[in-house]
Amino acid sequence: MVRLITHNLLACHAKGCTTNNFPLQFKDVSIELREAEFNPEFLKGFMPRIEWKALVDAARQLGDTTLPSEMPEMVDDEFLKNLHHALLEVHVEEGAMVCPNCNHVYPVSNGIPNMLLAEHEIA
Amino acid sequence: MSPPTAVKATIISDHPQTYEDEHVHAVYDEIAPHFSSTRYKPWPIIARFIASLPTGWVGLDSGTGNGKYLPLPLNRPGDIWTIGVDRSRNLLSIARKAGEGDVTREVVWGDVLGRPWRDGAFDYAISIATIHHLSTAERRKAAVQRIIQSISPSHGRALIYVWAIEQDDLSKRSIPSDQTAALTDSTGQDVFVPWVLTSPAPKVGPKVKPRRRKQNQQLETPTPETSQEDVARESQQRVFNRYYHMFAKGELTALVHDAARGLALEVGPEPVGSEEKRRGLHIVEDGWERSNYYVEFKCWECT
Ligand SMILES: [Zn+2]
DSSP: OBOHHHHTTBOOOBTTOOSSOOSOEEEEEEEEEOOOOOOHHHHHHHGGGSOHHHHHHHHHHTTOOOSOSSOOSSOOHHHHHHHHHHHHTEEEEEEEEEOTTTOOEEEEETTEEBOOOOGGGBO | OOOTTOOEEOOOOSOHHHHHIIIIIHHHHHHHHHHHTTOOOOOHHHHHHHHTSOTTOEEEEETOTTTTTTTOOTTSTTSSEEEEEESOHHHHHHHTTOSSTTOOOOEEEOOTTOOOBOTTOBSEEEEESOGGGOOSHHHHHHHHHHHHHHBOTTTOEEEEEEEBSSOOTTOOOOOOHHHHGGGOBTTBEEEEEEEEEESSOOOSSGGGSOOOHHHHHHHOOSSSOOTHHHHHTSSSEEEEEEEEEEBOTTHHHHHHHHHHHHTTOEESSOOTTOOSOEEEEEEEEEEEETTEEEEEEEEEEEO
């Protein structure tokens, strides 16, 4: 599965690619929306660990424009529900993620991202 | 002739990656559904570790296999998220549906020697029955370093679990003591562990679906694999030899120390009231549980 919770953690790890290697850019993706259990306590705990701009940009790329550009200091239920949807209910099923630095392509198929590198690409 | 379930000593003959491709990854891709049908119950130390994690934490399961740890803790589902990585694509297809109900898990196709994450992105990591499939000490150390690098330098916690030379009485496995005695010291032991698969691979039909969970809990005993005895009675079978490095006493903890120092981390408890910038790793607990060695550690940082 590539949901944005995972996308927010992934970075390119090809040989020599150590700067500007995050966030990966979605390319030619197809998405599916699937409901997930709403857990506001999880979201509040995870929020400080999120790279916010990467999340907002990725969500917009996938057609979800509900998240504010700045992470709010006070959170209400509506915001948490939007965050929940963006992080956990939007599934990238097919397509690819491309490194913004070295253009390495990481394919996504059947919802599983392929982050393997060929031996000569391993750092 | 030894029975098909006996453990054999082995010498690593090829380039390590090639060797592991043949004797670990290819095997798991072949045996994935059968393997998965025997792997449900988490070991107590692992369940306890996961239960202790605070709500809101996100973690990495490095070598997730069939993803049996991804749904934990069962009594507070969704309070933490564990993302599973494995080299076997077939096991990942099972892992993404791990657990009760229709919950989709997060899984990534990758290698435990890879590092496809922001540094320190995770709050915790587990690596269960995985590092013992790496065929050189250097690669096992690198795998531990990838785990350390993936968790937060200031609060990251990790649990690593590997197979031990010292097997408990419940294990019916015969360990080759004579021919490998010379290799058995603090550097562990390299062996093949056979997995017996009834062959040919069954066509999909109601009779050959993986057995249900309830029955499998009866079969489960706390050793890395047990159920091959059941299928070994069948007439047609194929034996897959999986490579394992069986850890010696003290070897796992020494490996973590070595890995930490290689990343310029201090080894030991967090200093109290330190004025200078320091980073380190503290072994919280290590020990032996049911034929396995485990080590739990946490990272600390003074700034
Ligand atoms: Zn790159």
